[in-house]
Amino acid sequence: MMKFVVSILLSFFIKVASGHTVATFANSTIEERAAATCADPTLTDIYVESYSPSSKFHLLQLRTEFVDSLTDGNGDFGFQGNIFRAWSTPQPFTFPLYRLVTPPPLDYLFVLSTDGNPPVVPGFQTDLITAYIYSTQVCNSIPLYSVARASATYHYYTTVISERDDMINNRGWTDSGIVGYVLPLIPGDSSVFLINCCSNYAY
Numbered sequence: 001m002m003k004f005v006v007s008i009l010l011s012f013f014i015k016v017a018s019g020h021t022v023a024t025f026a027n028s029t030i031e032e033r034a035a036a037t038c039a040d041p042t043l044t045d046i047y048v049e050s051y052s053p054s055s056k057f058h059l060l061q062l063r064t065e066f067v068d069s070l071t072d073g074n075g076d077f078g079f080q081g082n083i084f085r086a087w088s089t090p091q092p093f094t095f096p097l098y099r100l101v102t103p104p105p106l107d108y109l110f111v112l113s114t115d116g117n118p119p120v121v122p123g124f125q126t127d128l129i130t131a132y133i134y135s136t137q138v139c140n141s142i143p144l145y146s147v148a149r150a151s152a153t154y155h156y157y158t159t160v161i162s163e164r165d166d167m168i169n170n171r172g173w174t175d176s177g178i179v180g181y182v183l184p185l186i187p188g189d190s191s192v193f194l195i196n197c198c199s200n201y202a203y
Helices: 002-037 063-071 161-170
Strands: 045-052 057-062 078-086 095-101 108-112 125-133 142-149 155-158 173-182
Touching: 045 063, 045 155, 057 063, 057 108, 057 125, 057 155, 078 125, 078 142, 078 173, 095 173, 108 125, 108 155, 108 173, 125 173, 142 161, 155 161, 155 173, 161 173
Parallel strands: none
Antiparallel strands: 045 057, 045 078, 095 108, 095 125, 142 155, 142 173
């Protein structure tokens, strides 16, 4: 009887010990995978959205680029908000977000390329690479949504799902899907966040 009890207890401890070993190994594997599939968030820059009333289009660009262009007096762009954080140079596990443009009257479109080649969209030509972002929702990233006017001559971008829904449901815009995945303005915050043009925030 004593041998039987000892045998059962020994078997139990072996299973517990084995389970603990497996769990520790699994966690290590997850941590290693996360570290190996995320670009360095400390290297990101802030991107803003702006709008030209005269030309009727929205732009996504580096905040520094926007400030510099205003200082030089280029265009009549109005600041519509800090939108997201992304990388201005190629980073591991990110993909280029291309800016496409039409001949005048100008219209701009932002399209992610997952094969490294410039996207092909009828009526548009490649302008430049705006940023580098994720193609899937990993590493605490959030969706970058796109909506368009029915005429397809206006495109608007947001990380706020309620804002996207309001544009579609109440204001006559159409859903253009998710462009890609970007980092929120507040590092580590996976919730949506937007600083709009008319709030009294310090920049």
